[in-house]
Amino acid sequence: MKFIHTADWHLGKLVHGIYMTTQQREVLQQFVKLVEEERPDAVIIAGDLYDRSVPPVEAVELLNEMLFTINVELKTPIVAISGNHDSAERLSFGASWFQHSRFYLKGGLTNDFSPVNINGVNFYLIPYAEPGIVRELLDDESIHSHEEAMKAMVGKIEKQLNPNEANVLVGHAFVLGGTTSDSERILSVGGSGCVPSDVFSPFDYTALGHLHSPDAIKHKTIRYSGSLLKYSFSEAKQRKSVSIIEMDEKGNFSLKEHSLTPSLDMREIEAFLDELLDPAFYQQQNTEDYIKVILKDEGAIVDPMGKLRKVYPNILHLERKIEAIDLRKKQSYQTVRDEKKSDLDLFTHFYEQMTSQSFSSEKREIMKNVMDKVKLEAESR
Amino acid sequence: MKFIHTADWHLGKLVHGIYMTTQQREVLQQFVKLVEEERPDAVIIAGDLYDRSVPPVEAVELLNEMLFTINVELKTPIVAISGNHDSAERLSFGASWFQHSRFYLKGGLTNDFSPVNINGVNFYLIPYAEPGIVRELLDDESIHSHEEAMKAMVGKIEKQLNPNEANVLVGHAFVLGGTTSDSERILSVGGSGCVPSDVFSPFDYTALGHLHSPDAIKHKTIRYSGSLLKYSFSEAKQRKSVSIIEMDEKGNFSLKEHSLTPSLDMREIEAFLDELLDPAFYQQQNTEDYIKVILKDEGAIVDPMGKLRKVYPNILHLERKIEAIDLRKKQSYQTVRDEKKSDLDLFTHFYEQMTSQSFSSEKREIMKNVMDKVKLEAESR
Known part of the structure; x- marks a missing residue:
């Protein structure tokens, strides 16, 4: 049985004021092509399909189109949950109808933890939910953290789970030790958003969403697929991919990655202004990329953004190297003030x-x- | 062939700051019961399912639940279009899946004017669209008004329509001469929003949405079903109902109305404060109703709203009779100032x-x- 694990599409995402819709469409078309070629038994989307609870109209149309192509035209079952960026209720509209064509969309958490079985693999769906919601739903006053909530829900699943079958959890959570980036919204201020990895031990594979790098956690059976695109400059050096899993009836699996590459990259350049404006420098690269420039120059420069934009039209952010030095020195400033x-x-x-x-x-x-x-x-x- | 014609549900509607969700749910449950009893071959919803392009979460859940009950549980085909209050694109999400169970939802206008045939009746769907959208879609520069837009679209339909069959138009428009109320959003400033009734002559029945009274227009074959509830005090005296139509293969039909009655009415009371606060007066009526009070008293009254709310908790609006007099006199004031x-x-x-x-x-x-x-x-x- 083969399934593709993806997550964190964040349709409708704005990066430094720019809608990523064109890039998202481009990469989703690559994804659809992959589904056509691989012919998986299911596509798993582990939350954050949209970037916000009320996504822009273009994002709604794009999601509708892509899911329809995969599910109805390519006849591929889809298993999807909502993430912390989605509105569980808004995303759920129509979900009861979608099941006709084996599109299993779980927007809001319910007390029904029974799995969706696709070709011998049990998929247990846990959409993102605040601990307070889980506390109320399970009528368990002891639940206050994401860890307690996830433990309680996995506990419910364990009661019905047959460990001799292939069992996959689909969730949207922050696993302890995971590497974060700037575009993930923190789940809980103060660190109680973390879930330790051993909570997921009953499952042969845990298909997660939330962290944006496929390398966010190193674990044999727990994995973030990573986001569809780079959604912040802190992700500039991350690979973006989806995971293709082949699993047998016992839950043994092999995994390969498939890269998704938009025509425009998101990257950082650190250089002097003169270098950046030198054709010998910029003619070797795609100047249309989404770029963050870190200027090494010191002293005043008149309108560096204006000058750079003529060469790099999609420059999104400009920093002075000097600012980094300031930050380093800030600490000592405090001591100076006290003397x-x-x-x-x-x-x-x-x-x-x-x-x-x-x-x-x-x-x-x-x-x-x-x-x-x-x-x-x-x-x- | 039997169908029920309804429109203007306006889920998510706020009336004087109060959400109508509870009332809407109550009346929709009556509607579902009617569908259970009448077992129609189709339910027609002629636009304005929601009150706004981004409806509140409760409205999304209510619509999802009611349509699912009617379409999937009661196995009744649904034909629905978007109105001027809906977001065509947002409402369209999932529409391609809904067709599996014969739920035909046309959110955005397309160039496809072919009908949905249900048990021998052709339903032609024209969702609400601005004239500019129609102009672009049909590539017809002569379209500038709603009348021209509707004529052009009906023209497209006429080319394929067989007048010997039963043909029904489902639209959301303001028919010339229709009686308006305060809760309808005007389609066009300056009056070009009107469509003359003869535009619809090719159809045996025209199932309209937009105007909120079933009596908004007197015409043998063109009808507004009216809104689900009273949505403004200007509708206080309107009946609220849905229309049940039985149509033969030739398009001959009979029509009956079925009233929908929420537990709380919306009505106006004109009286003196003393009367309104007199148990002999208010004990004869449902004081929980949504009420607009027109106070006949003259002179200063301390906190009349506070006093009235103790008896009429859902009082939404208070007017002084005296204000009406002022308005009448305002004109003469101008002349006084000039002397x-x-x-x-x-x-x-x-x-x-x-x-x-x-x-x-x-x-x-x-x-x-x-x-x-x-x-x-x-x-x-």
């Missing part, structure tokens, strides 16, 4: 932080004169 | 307008003294 220092000493410190240059004695002399003059004027009023 | 009048004359006029009482010579004397005193004080500064 008694002269205004001139404080300014010297400030200048050195802002420019990463030393404040020459010549400059110091000029500043001292300015300060003295200002003080005199203030006193004479 | 040269003394401050005392102006105040007299103002008093009479605000109270609808005459300003007695005694009061006039008091006011004169006050004014003189104020003037003296002002001059002495």
Whole structure:
């Protein structure tokens, strides 16, 4: 039995103010092609189909079109759950009808933990839910964290699960130790959003969504498929792929990855402005890519964004290298404030932080004169 | 062949800040019961299923539940189009799957004007669309009004229509001469939203949505089913019903109405405050109803809304009868301002307008003294 595991499509996602719809369509078309070629017995989508509870109309149309192609035209069963970015209720509209064609969409959590069986594999669906919802649903006052919620739900499943069969959990959660990136919304402030990996031990494979890298966790049977696209610059170096799993009746499986590659990449470049604007530099790369530039130049530059955009039309973010230095020094700034220092000493410190240059004695002399003059004027009023 | 014609459910509607969801559920349950009893061959919903393009979650759940019950559990085909309050694209999600169980949902207008045939009756579906959309879709630059748009679309249908068969148009439009109420969103500022009734002459029956009264238009073959509930006080005296049509193969039909009655009515009461608060008065009626009160009292009343709410918890709107008088007098006020009048004359006029009482010579004397005193004080500064 073969299934493809994907998650975190985030349709309707805005990255630095730009809709990713065109890229998403392009990569989903690659995905549909993969389904045509691989002819899997099922496609698993582990949550965050949309980026937000009320996605833009284009995202609704894109999801409708892609799922229809996979499910009805290619006659491939789909198993999907909602993630923390989806609205469980809105996503659920029509779900009862979808089952006709073996599209199993579980938007909201229910007390029914019975599996969907597809060609001998049991898929247990746990859509994302706040611990409070699970507490109420299971009528279990002891549930306060995501860990407790997941344990309780897996406990319900274990009661009916036959360990001699092939059992797969489909969930949307943050597994302890997983590597995060900037585009995932944290599940719980203060760390109680984590679920330890041993909670999933009853399953032969746990198909997760939430973290955006396929390498987010190293575990034999627990896996994040990773997101459809790079959705933040912190993901610039991540591979993006879906996982193709072949599983036997006992739950033994082999896994291979299939890369998804949009025509425009998302990447970071660290260089001096002159380099960036030098044809010898930029002609070797796709200047249409979504780019974050880290400028190594120091000192004032007039309209660097305007200059860069002429060469890199999809530049999304510009940072100065110098800012990184500031951040490193910020800590020491606090200690300076606590000591008694002269205004001139404080300014010297400030200048050195802002420019990463030393404040020459010549400059110091000029500043001292300015300060003295200002003080005199203030006193004479 | 029997079908039920309904429209304008407006799920998610707020009336004076109150969600109508409970009432809507109640009346839809009556509707489901009617379907169970009548066993129609189809249910027709002529647009405005939702009240807005992004309806609240409760409305999405209610629509999903009711349509599932009718279509899947009661195995009744449904024909539905979007109205001007719906988002064509959002409503369309899943429509391709719904056809499996003969739920024909046409959200967005397409170039395909072929009918849905149910037990010998052809249903032609024209969801609501702006003239600009129709102009683009039909590639016909002459389309600028709703009339031109509807004529062009009906023209497309006429080319394929067999007049010897039973032909029904399902549309969402404002037919010329129709009686409006306050809860319908006008289709076009300036009156070009109207469609003359003769446009629909090729059809044996035209099942319309948009106007909220089943009596909105008097025509043998064109009919508004009316809305599910009263959605504004201008509808307080309207009957609310659905239409049950029995049609033969030639398109001859008979029609009966079936009333839908929520447990809470929406109505207006015009009375004095004392009357309204008198148990002898209010004990004869359902004080839980959604009520608009028109107070006949003149002069100041302290917190009338607070007093009334104790007896009528669902009072939604309070008007003073006196305001109506003011409106009538407003015109004459303008003429007064243009003349040269003394401050005392102006105040007299103002008093009479605000109270609808005459300003007695005694009061006039008091006011004169006050004014003189104020003037003296002002001059002495």
